[in-house]
Amino acid sequence: MVTLKDVRSSPIINTFIQKGNEHLGVMGYTDHGQLHLSLVSALSKDIMIKLGYDERLAELAGIAGYMHDIGNVINRIGHSQSGALMAMEILRRMGMVPEEAAIITAAIGNHDEGSGHPVNEVAAALILADKSHVHRNRVRNPDVATFDIHDRVNYAVERSTLNIDENKKVITMELVIDTSICPVMEYFEIFMSRMLLCRRAAGFLGCEFELVINGVQLL
Numbered sequence: 001m002v003t004l005k006d007v008r009s010s011p012i013i014n015t016f017i018q019k020g021n022e023h024l025g026v027m028g029y030t031d032h033g034q035l036h037l038s039l040v041s042a043l044s045k046d047i048m049i050k051l052g053y054d055e056r057l058a059e060l061a062g063i064a065g066y067m068h069d070i071g072n073v074i075n076r077i078g079h080s081q082s083g084a085l086m087a088m089e090i091l092r093r094m095g096m097v098p099e100e101a102a103i104i105t106a107a108i109g110n111h112d113e114g115s116g117h118p119v120n121e122v123a124a125a126l127i128l129a130d131k132s133h134v135h136r137n138r139v140r141n142p143d144v145a146t147f148d149i150h151d152r153v154n155y156a157v158e159r160s161t162l163n164i165d166e167n168k169k170v171i172t173m174e175l176v177i178d179t180s181i182c183p184v185m186e187y188f189e190i191f192m193s194r195m196l197l198c199r200r201a202a203g204f205l206g207c208e209f210e211l212v213i214n215g216v217q218l219l
Helices: 004-008 011-027 034-050 055-067 079-094 098-109 121-132 149-156 184-204
Strands: 157-165 170-177 208-213
Touching: 004 011, 004 034, 004 055, 011 079, 034 055, 034 121, 034 157, 055 079, 055 098, 055 121, 079 098, 098 121, 121 157, 121 170, 121 184, 149 157, 149 184, 170 184, 184 208
Parallel strands: 170 208
Antiparallel strands: 157 170
16 A cells, blocks of 8 residues: 555655745745645544544545645646646556545545535545645745735734544634734635635535634634
């Protein structure tokens, strides 16, 4: 079996991730490198385990989380679909069985809010993990005066956690936002479509989705 450890140590995967993140940096995007991918990978796997899915499916979620932004090496536009095709071929060459590669490919191809859907459990976990990583540690622009709205919203988030209550079947995204940097309305301006996708993803996993900002439940 192809493991998460195998994927994390793959030179071709890590090179594409590194170069894709460099390309996004040139265009002014927030960080999509090792920090982001490692967090999303671990959280995708953790969501599956906490909700009672088997260890192998959780491992596939971890792999999808680590590889989900690999398509950025080609172009940001359509990166979920290009990344899915890249992942399919890379995993095939690594010897992954088609049934597992298909699950991961579908998850990567559906993680973006522009065209994504929680088509399987791994995709749902990936969506939730990816969209929950909003934090100032993703901002690369050192000049606060030139922040765009994405930099401003991410920089304003001091803490972001995704809590899984497996007993009550509730998934809660909790954010602490410095409103002197960014009003809560700006968060919704760019992230509302992501939160709606998270709600669909939680529903696919048989859970309710809640969004709590500064102690106030908004969804």
